[in-house]
Amino acid sequence: MAFWLVKTEPDAYSFATLCQVGHTRWDGVRNYTARNNLRLMKPGERVLVYHSNIGLEVVGVAEVAGNPYVDPGHANFTACDMKPVGWLGQPVPLSLLKSDASLQGLALIRQSRLSVMPVSQAEFDRIVELGGGIQPLLPAKAPRKPRSAKK
DNA sequence: GCCAACGTTGGC
């Protein structure tokens, strides 16, 4: 069971959008190291979502929703479906990651341009802890059970 | 807006 961190520019595609839509294809990655990481993803694995450029913080957790496949936009690259798991209780800013002794090995810090990277379970757990835990999304609206007219 | 870091391209 691996753990991951992906970056997105929130003005292009934010975690809020993922939560609203409920499911997305993570594609458009055009870097071989990031692609190789994408290819290693397995359904059910957890993914920290980081907002680059605007925010500069980890905001939520997603889940790999299927096996990686060829990016429809470019045969040499890879896409993977994701679905939201929940928001962190509070975002965890890059500055905090940088100042946390247990997170100095993060690729996010050491290789700032990489957009898809593995994190250890310890790193994952620590970031979630700094974020005050995962706030599960409300389940999709269940169809209301029709109330019986009869008593 | 600037610039450092990094990746890619292409001439040789």
Add this chain to the structure above:
DNA sequence: GCCAACGTTGGC
């Protein structure tokens, strides 16, 4: 296969 030039990312 090297390396200079160039482009992109992303924090500051």
